[in-house]
Amino acid sequence: MTDKRPLKVTVASRLFTPEVGAASFRLQALVDGLVAQDAEVSVLTTRPPHGSPAFTAPYKLSRWPVLRDAGGNVRGYVQYMSFDLPAFFRLLFSPADVVVSEPPPTTGVMVALSSALRRRPFVYYAADIWTEALSATDVPGIVIRVMRAAEGFALRRAAKVIAISDAVAEKVGEFGVPADRVVVVGNGIDTSVFGPAGESAGTGDPYFVYTGTMSEWQGADIFIRALPAVLAEHPGASIRFFGQGSDEPHLRELAAQTAPGRVHFGGVIPPAEAAQWIRGASGALVSIKPGQGYDFAKPTKIYAAAGCGTPVIFAGTGEGAALVADNGLGEAAKYDVDSVAGAMRRVLDARHNGDDDGSRDARAGWVERHASLANSGQHAAAAVLAVAQSGR
The missing domain is CATH 3.40.50.2000 (Glycogen Phosphorylase B;)
Known part of the structure; x- marks a missing residue:
């Protein structure tokens, strides 16, 4: 008998609307695409920074208090773990057909482990290769090696990896992920916001x-x-x-x-x-x-x-x-x-x-x-739902 109930998708990310950032915009487009295809969506994320605008959604938003740095960001290993460790237990008790993980790799590891225990697939949304950016900063080599191992662990265990470009997909392949488990969905922006029509700021000087x-x-x-x-x-x-x-x-x-x-x-x-x-x-x-x-x-x-x-x-x-x-x-x-x-x-x-x-x-x-973010969100949603359907 075919299971006719809506597909359940849980998205785990330390950033989500209304927090400003490329990851927030990208995941919002993914969730919008999932909802448009009648999926039942839950988002496990953080409480937004103080002063953020109100945001209501036609899906479940589970927010958790998190440590932020002096600039209000969830950036740094202590800050990451303040989200990742509770997320592991939250995911264990979250019913889902598939889970979507957003970087950093530490979140990917928690999603991979909880998914293995729950015997369900997960999708890793690779907007970039985290350790490539880390290598360009002044951090100890041991940290880079540990984070690269974590990133590889998450990527190789994902049922599907979503990449935003062919170049990112190629980098994903260097971790040993087969090409047939990587789907390129593109990237972009919300053209209803970042369009030529509308007010312009400025004081007159260039x-x-x-x-x-x-x-x-x-x-x-x-x-x-x-x-x-x-x-x-x-x-x-x-x-x-x-x-x-x-x-x-x-x-x-x-x-x-x-x-x-x-x-x-x-x-x-x-x-x-x-x-x-x-x-x-x-x-x-x-x-x-x-x-x-x-x-x-x-x-x-x-x-x-x-x-x-x-x-x-x-x-x-x-x-x-x-x-x-x-x-x-x-x-x-x-x-x-x-x-x-x-x-x-x-x-x-x-x-x-x-x-x-x-x-x-x-x-x-x-x-x-x-480069319409709505289009890439729809492609990403289709990839996630295909994994969910195959896992039933």
Whole structure:
């Protein structure tokens, strides 16, 4: 007899709406896709930071108090475990046909162990390879080896691994995961928020905007170091950072030394407000420091900027640079001061002369066609439900 009850899906993640972040947006799209296909969804997550907007959902949200760092983030091994250890026991008592795990790998390990005990499959949502980013930071080698072992443990035991790009899928394969257990669903942004229509922020002077995480491996300091050369020709220009991350103190110190008064830090802001600042910007800044093992990444902030029509200035090499250059999304610069400063000046000149006006619609149209988060969420949901169905 066929089981006609709705498929039960539990999503385990330390981040979820209304918390701001690419992971939150991506998982929200997945859950929306699951609900649209009549799945019964439960989300095991954390209590959002103090001051977060209210959020109600047509599915079960189980929130747990968690340790956060000074910036309000669940980032750091103690913070991770404050979610992961309770999550293990919460999952043991959570009825589900399939569980979805979001990084970090420590969460993946807890999902894998609890799933083995409950004899049910789980899906690992690989938005990136966690230990590739970790290798680019100043952490002891033993920590990287332990975390890589944890990541491999979770990936190899997943019934299916969802990857956001072919490059991530290739990295997943390096852990020994067979290709037939990896599905590429793409990535993107909410085009209803990050679109060309809507209000624009700004004070009249030209500015560049950087949104999202500021980590060492991203190397956003290249833009601050390039700014003096830009100011020589465009003295009114500035950079505005929105978001947070482990490299923010260094960026603030460098800004005070290099371009006092021309670099501003606005903290974490809601997506709609971020979109306003992006629309009003002359260019959006994205970087990945080359040679750190993370050149395969395609940062979500590329799609957010291009979706608003704003040209992207990408500093680095690899997949992100190719994404920008091959699709007319802006400027792909080498990761050096002269190249980045030149790209920033060209973008300012184009905006001043009105040469970029037509390209803004083209960029937004490309994102609508190729990088809609709703579409990738639907593909991810289909993969999850296929695992749930096969496990019955």
